[in-house]
Amino acid sequence: MKTKLTRFLFILLATATLQTKAQSKLIHFWDFNETPQLGGVGDKGLNGDSLGNAVHPLTPSYTTLAIHSPKIVYSRPYSANMALDSIVDNGAPGSYYYDFSSTHYHYFSSSDSIGGDTNQFIRVRNPSNNAQLLFTLPTNGYKNLRLFYSISCSSTKAPQYTVFSYSTNGGTSWNPLIAGMDTFNTGGHPHPDTLQNVNDSTAVSKWYPVQISFANVLTANNNSKFMVRMTTAGSNNITTSGNLRMDNIALMGDTDITSSIYEAAINSAGYNVYPNPVQNVVNIISDTYNGNKIITLYNIVGETLSVTENDSKQTAVNISSLIPGIYFVEIKETVTGNRYSVKIVKE
Secondary structure, three states, rough: OOHHHHHHHHHHHHHHHHHHHHHEEEEEEEEEOOOOOOOOEEEEOOOOOOOOOOOEEOOOOOEEOOOHHHEEEEEEEOOOOOOOOOOEEEOOOOOOOOOOOOOOOOOOOOOOOOOOOOOEEEEEEEEOOOEEEEEEOOOOEEEEEEEEEEEEEOOOOOOOEEEEEEEOOOOOEEEEHHHHHHOOEOOOOOOOOOOOOOOOOHHHHHOOOEEEEOOOHHOOOOOOOOOOEEEEEEOOOOOOEEEEEEEEEEEEEEEEEHHHHHHHHHHHHOOOEEEOOOOEEEEEEEEOOOOEEEEEEEOOOOEEEEEEOOOOOEEEOOOOOOOEEEEEEEEEOOOOEEEEEEEEEEE
């Protein structure tokens, strides 16, 4: 027990030291300034089609994780009489809140938000009942996630509310926001998952900043399947006038140096541990070591949950019965005496 706790305390201390070096960075950013107009009838799209449809999703203006395909998809209701409404299209001018494309930030070589038609936003046109904005936001290598964006409305006829949920498994299941994520105050009462869109600023088409913290959602960290869903609510979303406007959608997070170092160390030793995050079975494959090894699974307080010993190149550890959270896998090579540890996230 003493040896195990000493080793675990070392891991915790190393983690705490590394976390002090975490840097907050822009992960994904949409400013919509180069989003093409759809053309067709007026500015309301072509044959009732919408920006961000499933075939042509809205890709970010900037991303550090293009390989994981971040995107926004508008899943809209449709009927024959909705050809000019119930779509997402462009408007201008956009917001300067959270404008990471401005000259104040290094993500772009020059500012492209100089006003007029070059500074665009997107708008969700009523009727928006049953429609969804689905954000695919991979977070590989990042933690302490925060979502920023700005909103405005065409008038008091815009949908009164936005309701949020999030997924850590690619949309298979959804979770409501909780108070710890920065509670919204709607009508003088806390509503963690519901934002009041129409206020004194937005009702006259001015912009209003929104922030949501996912820092306490550990399963969202270092996760290629993290998603956020927005739906509208209120009596206005069934009308055929009014729209909700959005601009400068940004996901930021701290670089997960701890995770990257664990992965680098175990990979350099010739091991591949996947998937991570994991739901049911985590696989440990050795490319170079052929001898006997002991694989131990620990929880966050250092308790041993399982021990597997074999001399196979591949070991499968079933963790389906565990609650979601952070765990540690330790690999001990009995021939060399070498030990390797990696952090895994159970969804």
